[in-house]
Amino acid sequence: METGAEGSIDETATDRSxxxxxxxxxxxxxxxxxxxxxxxxxxxxxxxRLDAGYAPNFAVAGRGPPNIALSDVTISYRSTVAVxxxxxxxxxxxxxxxxxxxxxxxxxxxxxxxxxxRPQSGTLSWGGAGLGxxxxxxxxxxxxxxxxxxxxxxxxxxxxxxxxxxxxxxxILSEAAGMLVQVGLSNASLRPIANLSEGQFRRALFARMTLxxxxxxxxDEPFAAIDQPTTADLVRLVERWHHDxxxxxxxxxxxxxxxxxxxxxxxxxxxxxAWGETVQxxxxxxxxxxxxxxxNYSRVPSA
Amino acid sequence: MTTVSALLFSPFEAxxxxxxxxxxxxxxxxxxxxxxxxxxxxRMSLVGDVFSHAVMPGAALGFVIAGYSALALSAGGMLTGxxxxxxxxxxxxxxxxxxxxxxxxxxxxxxxxxxxxxxxQGSNADLMHVLFGTVLAVDIPTLxxxxxxxxxxxxxxxxxxxxxxxxxxxxxxxxxVGGGPRLYRMIFLAIIVLDLVAGFQAxxxxxxxxxxxxxxxxxxxxxxxxxxxxxxxxxxxIVAGYLGLLMSFFASLPSGPAIVLAAxxxxxxxxxxxxxxxxxxxEAGVIRRS
Numbered sequence: 001m002e003t004g005a006e007g008s009i010d011e012t013a014t015d016r017s018x019x020x021x022x023x024x025x026x027x028x029x030x031x032x033x034x035x036x037x038x039x040x041x042x043x044x045x046x047x048x049r050l051d052a053g054y055a056p057n058f059a060v061a062g063r064g065p066p067n068i069a070l071s072d073v074t075i076s077y078r079s080t081v082a083v084x085x086x087x088x089x090x091x092x093x094x095x096x097x098x099x100x101x102x103x104x105x106x107x108x109x110x111x112x113x114x115x116x117x118r119p120q121s122g123t124l125s126w127g128g129a130g131l132g133x134x135x136x137x138x139x140x141x142x143x144x145x146x147x148x149x150x151x152x153x154x155x156x157x158x159x160x161x162x163x164x165x166x167x168x169x170x171x172i173l174s175e176a177a178g179m180l181v182q183v184g185l186s187n188a189s190l191r192p193i194a195n196l197s198e199g200q201f202r203r204a205l206f207a208r209m210t211l212x213x214x215x216x217x218x219x220d221e222p223f224a225a226i227d228q229p230t231t232a233d234l235v236r237l238v239e240r241w242h243h244d245x246x247x248x249x250x251x252x253x254x255x256x257x258x259x260x261x262x263x264x265x266x267x268x269x270x271x272x273x274a275w276g277e278t279v280q281x282x283x284x285x286x287x288x289x290x291x292x293x294x295x296n297y298s299r300v301p302s303a
Numbered sequence: 304m305t306t307v308s309a310l311l312f313s314p315f316e317a318x319x320x321x322x323x324x325x326x327x328x329x330x331x332x333x334x335x336x337x338x339x340x341x342x343x344x345x346r347m348s349l350v351g352d353v354f355s356h357a358v359m360p361g362a363a364l365g366f367v368i369a370g371y372s373a374l375a376l377s378a379g380g381m382l383t384g385x386x387x388x389x390x391x392x393x394x395x396x397x398x399x400x401x402x403x404x405x406x407x408x409x410x411x412x413x414x415x416x417x418x419x420x421x422x423x424q425g426s427n428a429d430l431m432h433v434l435f436g437t438v439l440a441v442d443i444p445t446l447x448x449x450x451x452x453x454x455x456x457x458x459x460x461x462x463x464x465x466x467x468x469x470x471x472x473x474x475x476x477x478x479x480v481g482g483g484p485r486l487y488r489m490i491f492l493a494i495i496v497l498d499l500v501a502g503f504q505a506x507x508x509x510x511x512x513x514x515x516x517x518x519x520x521x522x523x524x525x526x527x528x529x530x531x532x533x534x535x536x537x538x539x540x541i542v543a544g545y546l547g548l549l550m551s552f553f554a555s556l557p558s559g560p561a562i563v564l565a566a567x568x569x570x571x572x573x574x575x576x577x578x579x580x581x582x583x584x585x586e587a588g589v590i591r592r593s
Contacts, residue, residue, distance in 0.1 A: 049483055049486060050466070050486070052483060053480045136479065138475070142473075142475060143472060143473045146344075147471065148528050148529050149529075157469060160480040161480065164481070165463065165465055165466045166462070169465075192528075212480065
């Protein structure tokens with residue numbers, strides 16, 4: 001009996017001590033496991049953040065360009081109302097020119113469509129389009145052209161979605177070379193971008209934009225201060241985008257160019273003056289209402 | 304032949320501290336070359352200078368708490384460096400030249416705080432160590448620390464080179480296709496801080512930015528493309544470190560300033576040579592480039 005009691009006491013003692021050890025071990029294992037999984041999660045999240053642009057299957061999803069719909073959109077820029085009460089939509093695969101006098105809010109509207117500016121009121125919907133669906137070419141970029149990068153490398157960056165921040169980008173190079181042929185820059189492909197003229201750089205920007213494979217292409221005065229041959233080449237490229245079934249929206253000044261190449265026109269002077277088929281929109285009467293004296297405006301040269 | 308080898312190699316054969324210093328300088332040149340070139344291409348050399356001073360108060364604090372210990376100094380310097388990087392990123396002013404007054408004010412402020420902290424607690428020799436570094440006093444643990452920091456910064460820069468490069472010349476495009484230019488800017492500043500903390504052990508707060516900027520600036524005169532510039536910056540950094548150590552050994556000069564002086568001489572020589580080469584070719588843009 002006694003020995004048994006002693007034995008049982010001993011047992012409880014050992015039980016307790018092994019209990020504590022086991023408890024500590026369990027706690028440690030759980031904590032370590034949690035730390036590990038936490039670190040793995042944090043690592044994965046960081047990798048996702050760092051490589052947010054990698055989405056190779058995006059374009060093959062099979063859906064066409066989204067419908068861009070605006071409903072009573074008002075946008076303020078630097079505390080003045082730039083665009084007021086715009087309602088309408090840019091249908092999929094459409095090609096629209098935005099025309100209007102200086103300060104009419106054309107660029108502001110385009111920036112809102114590009115999701116760079118937020119409308120103050122009203123709603124703007126992109127029909128489920130995401131990052132990479134919309135490509136935007138600003139009127140003046142802040143690209144540091146002294147950066148030592150060759151033209152072909154620069155153009156290849158358009159394919160970022162296909163390689164992201166980390167993966168090899170060799171396959172895009174042949175595609176980029178093809179793009180350079182299309183925009184007439186093939187013999188400049190190895191030159192640094194610093195050596196390009198204004199027109200050539202524009203061509204490179206268009207090539208890069210094409211490689212982005214965006215469904216919606218937004219252009220803010222893409223042909224301002226660009227020579228005539230370059231403009232002609234790039235307009236052909238824009239028409240090819242349209243032909244391929246992408247949505248094109250461009251802010252333009254040259255009404256002749258709009259009449260010749262853009263089926264739809266939005267005439268804007270802070271508010272929508274007229275929006276529809278170019279032939280019906282660009283009437284002398286509408287232009288006068290927008291504050292564009294047709295007499296002095298249609299003669300503005302494109303270069 | 305023997306005299307040449309006596310001149311070039313014997314100091315390193317004879318003295319362990321010279322060998323350690325040489326390895327430290329090598330490690331630093333490997334890390335400083337690439338990040339220095341990227342820093343120059345982003346026109347952020349002044350920012351690099353400011354960050355080398357941002358390291359100072361933290362390092363001084365580390366000194367006050369733990370004495371002259373490489374780990375404490377590095378940890379403290381890292382802390383304030385990263386804090387300042389985060390602050391400048393939040394206020395979004397790291398690149399603007401118009402803010403040079405704020406930068407200069409900050410630079411003076413952190414320098415004086417650092418000096419006050421160190422001189423309140425230590426001797427003049429300590430102060431000299433913190434300001435100008437002690438490349439010849441680098442021991443093995445410090446060497447391991449320097450190499451570790453240099454390795455981390457080089458690996459991170461290599462892994463993230465593509466977005467870092469894109470962010471430095473077209474952040475708007477990176478925002479459009481890849482997102483997160485601010486994240487990359489933070490990472491880049493962290494890399495710079497890491498390099499400066501590593502270099503701080505050898506060159507002190509006042510000179511740490513020298514071995515980063517000068518070889519890179521010299522390399523930019525010879526190479527146009529980024530890859531060759533980085534390689535050349537590493538090579539020139541190594542050459543400057545080696546020549547500087549020899550100079551300090553034979554002429555009994557302080558080693559840190561001697562190395563920076565050698566790097567500066569390489570820079571001047573490169574600038575002059577490039578100017579001579581580009582005579583009659585104004586588009587080569589020697590001055591504009593640097």
